[in-house]
Amino acid sequence: MAELKYESPQTTEAAVALLAAGGPTARVFAGGTDLMVQMHEEMIEPTLLVDIKRISETRQITFEDDYVRIGAAVTGAELGEHAELKAMWPGVVEAVELIGSYQVQGRATIGGNLCNASPAADSVPALIAAAARVVIAGPGGVRDIPVEDMPVGPGRTSLAAGEFVTSLLLPKRAERAGDAYLRFIPRTEMDIAVVGVGVSVTLNPDGTCATARMALGAVAPTARLVKAASDILVGNKLDHAVLEALAEAASDACSPIDDKRGTIVFRTKVAGVLACRAAAIAWQRAEKN
Amino acid sequence: MAKNFVTTTINGDEVEFASYPGQSLLDVLRSELHMTGTKNGCGSGDCGACTVVLNGRPVNACLVLGVELDGAEIETIEGMATGTKLHPLQQKFLDHAALQCGICTPGILTMAKAFLEKNPDPTESEVRYGLAGNLCRCTGYDKIVRAVLDAAADMRADG
Ligand SMILES: Cc1cc2nc3c(=O)[nH]c(=O)nc-3n(C[C@H](O)[C@H](O)[C@H](O)COP(=O)(O)OP(=O)(O)OC[C@H]3O[C@@H](n4cnc5c(N)ncnc54)[C@H](O)[C@@H]3O)c2cc1C
Ligand code: FES
Ligand code: FES
Numbered sequence: 001m002a003e004l005k006y007e008s009p010q011t012t013e014a015a016v017a018l019l020a021a022g023g024p025t026a027r028v029f030a031g032g033t034d035l036m037v038q039m040h041e042e043m044i045e046p047t048l049l050v051d052i053k054r055i056s057e058t059r060q061i062t063f064e065d066d067y068v069r070i071g072a073a074v075t076g077a078e079l080g081e082h083a084e085l086k087a088m089w090p091g092v093v094e095a096v097e098l099i100g101s102y103q104v105q106g107r108a109t110i111g112g113n114l115c116n117a118s119p120a121a122d123s124v125p126a127l128i129a130a131a132a133r134v135v136i137a138g139p140g141g142v143r144d145i146p147v148e149d150m151p152v153g154p155g156r157t158s159l160a161a162g163e164f165v166t167s168l169l170l171p172k173r174a175e176r177a178g179d180a181y182l183r184f185i186p187r188t189e190m191d192i193a194v195v196g197v198g199v200s201v202t203l204n205p206d207g208t209c210a211t212a213r214m215a216l217g218a219v220a221p222t223a224r225l226v227k228a229a230s231d232i233l234v235g236n237k238l239d240h241a242v243l244e245a246l247a248e249a250a251s252d253a254c255s256p257i258d259d260k261r262g263t264i265v266f267r268t269k270v271a272g273v274l275a276c277r278a279a280a281i282a283w284q285r286a287e288k289n
Numbered sequence: 290m291a292k293n294f295v296t297t298t299i300n301g302d303e304v305e306f307a308s309y310p311g312q313s314l315l316d317v318l319r320s321e322l323h324m325t326g327t328k329n330g331c332g333s334g335d336c337g338a339c340t341v342v343l344n345g346r347p348v349n350a351c352l353v354l355g356v357e358l359d360g361a362e363i364e365t366i367e368g369m370a371t372g373t374k375l376h377p378l379q380q381k382f383l384d385h386a387a388l389q390c391g392i393c394t395p396g397i398l399t400m401a402k403a404f405l406e407k408n409p410d411p412t413e414s415e416v417r418y419g420l421a422g423n424l425c426r427c428t429g430y431d432k433i434v435r436a437v438l439d440a441a442a443d444m445r446a447d448g
Binding site: 029036103104 | 293311332334335337340354400422
């Protein structure tokens with residue numbers, strides 16, 4: 001076994017250089033709440049850990065002209081304490097706050113949740129619904145992609161060699177906008193989503209839907225955007241027929257696994273139920289601001 | 290294996306230690322510094338027995354690396370009592386018999402203290418959520434929750 005090394009660069013450029021030189025067994029180290037478990041269980045044997053927490057860009061939340069920039073290494077606890085962000089994107093923040101215990105919240109980062117690429121990662125459906133973009137630094141410079149293009153399979157991302165996520169961009173919200181994230185777990189805390197649903201809407205002055213995005217987690221190899229949802233919602237109010245169509249679209253988008261925590265039938269049905277409930281909460285929030 | 294030298298503050302004292310890159314803070318505390326109050330239950334973030342406070346936030350020491358802690362402030366169970374005077378939470382755990390084997394106790398006390406600093410007047414349900422990351426196989430949790438609520442009431446009365 002090669003010896004493990006640890007580096008904590010202070011700049012993005014230095015991190016990229018270390019990751020590029022480190023090859024496929026180099027790993028970004030953020031909060032460590034996935035990585036330490038995987039190392040403990042010997043699922044992975046990295047040779048280099050590049051700790052990104054001393055790079056200031058990864059640790060900040062900044063409000064820019066058109067968007068909010070959230071550093072990749074901002075923790076769940078820090079997001080939960082950020083009143084302005086919570087008011088603008090309550091669904092995204094509540095999704096991140098569902099991750100683990102208080103102890104895990106103190107360490108788990110939003111970038112780590114995304115890059116670990118678990119199909120059940122709680123923040124990801126909320127981020128997809130929010131139309132968030134991922135800012136990636138690498139040997140070729142900086143690029144940004146939609147969140148839904150990040151996970152490509154369980155535990156796999158579209159990041160190329162030497163690349164890492166520096167921040168996430170959430171669009172700024174105008175009036176009459178709201179989002180929500182709900183998950184189903186067999187317990188009330190400390191469990192992995194069996195189904196997760198994120199919904200984001202903006203409303204017209206007459207109360208009909210202007211724009212909508214919905215995404216599902218834990219019901220396919222990656223979190224996915226349900227494109228049909230926007231056609232169903234836009235131009236309409238949230239009446240019975242619309243909710244029925246939304247539930248059906250959510251269930252249709254599922255291709256889940258069958259396991260002891262949830263059967264295919266159960267996951268598919270619950271996706272529809274949670275889609276309606278999350279849409280109703282997003283709607284209520286939009287009506288209030 | 291090459292070791293890194295790390296300078297931290299633990300329970301108010303400057304502490305320097307040497308750590309190899311994959312070593313957890315939990316292992317540093319127990320094996321290098323012989324501070325065995327912090328317990329090892331699972332090593333994977335599930336049980337909370339290893340809870341310490343890092344830069345003001347409760348964390349699982351088994352999921353933190355020793356080498357990343359240069360300049361960090363750490364509080365452990367060893368810093369909870371003042372000399373021989375127990376912290377109100379420690380006293381209430383004794384009064385309510387909120388422990389049996391005791392392996393979960395340092396982690397629960399550390400988490401409960403951090404939780405009450407944020408929320409000095411919690412409901413029972415808030416205490417249960419606050420301690421959701423701490424497992425206890427002996428007590429059935431009820432006595433723990435009552436001890437925390439009782440300690441919180443005393444701490445509020447003492448201001
Ligand atoms: C007890 C417990 C409960 C949990 N509960 C939940 C839960 O309810 N919901 C949930 O979704 N997750 C849960 N998790 C999983 C985990 O806490 C989250 O996925 C967390 O957000 C990971 O973030 P991190 O900073 O700790 O990641 P790390 O462990 O540091 O990294 C995770 C992976 O992403 C890579 N990575 C991290 N940051 C970057 C970056 N900026 N750029 C490129 N790659 C990067 C790492 O190399 C690694 O492969 C739980 C974990 C534990 C231990
Ligand atoms: S030993 Fe760290 S959480 Fe169990
Ligand atoms: S007292 Fe034994 S585990 Fe809690």
